[in-house]
Amino acid sequence: MTADILIQVLVSGLLIGLIYALVAVGLTLIFGVMDIVNFAHGEFLMLGMYASFWAFALFAIDPIVALPLTALLLFAVGVIVYQTVIRRILKAPMLSQIFATFGLMILLRGLAQFFWKPDHRLIPHSLVSGNIALGPVQFGLPQFVAALGAVGVTGALWLFLHRTRLGTALEATAIDREAATLMGIDGQKMFALAWGIGAACAGLAGGLIATFFPIFPEVGSNFILIAFVVVVLGGFGSVTGAFLAGIIVGLIEVLGGFLVGPEYKTAIVLSLLLIVLLVRPRGLLGKA
């Protein structure tokens, strides 16, 4: 009986952990390529959720069907943000860099609140709904599909980074910017690409969870903190590390909530952030 509950808990931890991983890979990619922490990353996820919501509410397009559109839209948002703001603060003092993405976070939240109201919204009757029962273990189909999608996107990103010319150039920029520039890689183009892909990943995560998670302007604040934990645990800049760390954080969150009490689950995850920062600042797979 208790074993069944434990398995149930672990499965739901794994499912949410894969979503965390997808949010975090974008964050870690941006950091790895240009040493800037994007405090507005949770807001990219929020925009992805709203893109799904409006596609559904206005054109009756299911969130799952709308995913490519969401990805494209958020890629554009990421590139625009890079070209208008980030490009100008690349050489600015760190304080300015923190303020810029921090300001962006507040701006996007404010705009969402202004145009779309602070109400919690839900997408009813999505294509994927209901539960799956595997023996004693039960889980929601939307959660399962979202986790599956997260694995697919993260996998595709990994393949892109390691198997394509463009991806390798991006990876090279992350490893050693100067050497990459000497090899004829256009740094500016890579930076814009990192922001586009990073935002698209967060947007896809938003689109995937829009089928079962309430949508509201400040939804990103829940995810950005957890994404920080994942990025730090995985090692800043490491996509593979973020993937593993996402799963670990998901498991710890659900297990901690189960053992200590659900109201403390976020506190437990954030304590993990502090522990990692203090004990092993470079994380699991980060650069030394």
Add this chain to the structure above:
Amino acid sequence: MTTGTTSSRKAPISRKAMGTAALLALAAVLPLAITEPSQQNFLILILMGAQMGVAWNIVGGYAGQVSLGHAVFYGIGAYTSTMLLTTLGLTPWIGALAGGLLAAIFAIAMGWPCFRLKGHYFAMATIAVAEIVQILVTNSDALEGAVGLYLPMDRNGWGWLIFLSKLPYYYVILGLLVLTVLVSWLIERSHIGYYFRAIKDEPEAARALGVSLTRYKLIALSVSAFLTALGGSFYAQKEMFIDPGSVFAGTISIKIALIAILGGVGRLTGPVLGAVILITIEEYSRTLFGSTGSGTDMIIYAAMIILVAVFSPSGVLGLLGDLHRHLGRHLPGTKPAEVKTEKMEIRP
């Protein structure tokens, strides 16, 4: 301090002192002219914002350690003085001091490990700590959790720092702001202030010269925490009700940092200017669009923060300075140096 210097150097300082005195006198008589309670409340909010910003600036501006979790100190101040008042019947004069000390101790305990982190990592760690404390307080039965704490109505007057009109609150927060500015000013002028700036601008060089980075960062954080906690106690006294959402929330941390950033970090008057701008926008958008949910104030000051970050890292104050210098260059017969000292005078 100035007696040994030449008269040309002495003059602007005494003029500056006169300007400060005039400003203080103006602040003291202002609520006698503005008697409408809602307008007096608006002035109080500005002073509260300025006090938070000046306190934050000590660690975030001078020492360059960006804290995005200052609500933790604000909350500790508010909860300590209120708990001591409701359970032991202790006057908030002592309760606020206790809250300040507790916040300073907490700052040292939190800073000790967190200051091993640099820049972005430190900012993240402060968010995490504040969030953890908010969750713990929200779920604590002893602190009434999410329900919140009410201050007793029956004990009012100067002994209990609870008043039935706005005016006394105005003078209390004005006094607290003056104290906070004074502490900052003393730090700015002392050797500690030099060390802070060295830590911010040239940490490696400072370390090489034997400046203990952690020690001075801890001093900056604990002084800032102490003053922020006093502000929190004042909030409790003024509102007579506190809950985790009103004093420990992440939005409070954001507001505190925004005020200082907006006005200009690292300068004494920056946060004061930031408070005037931010609170005015906040209140104006509230009357224009209703109390909840419009988000217009957020949009306006977020846009300002981004502009400031992109174009002028030294805040609106720096932006004004640039503008003034720029204009000054085109004015016939003005030397840039003179323009610069003039700029110092204009700053309140």
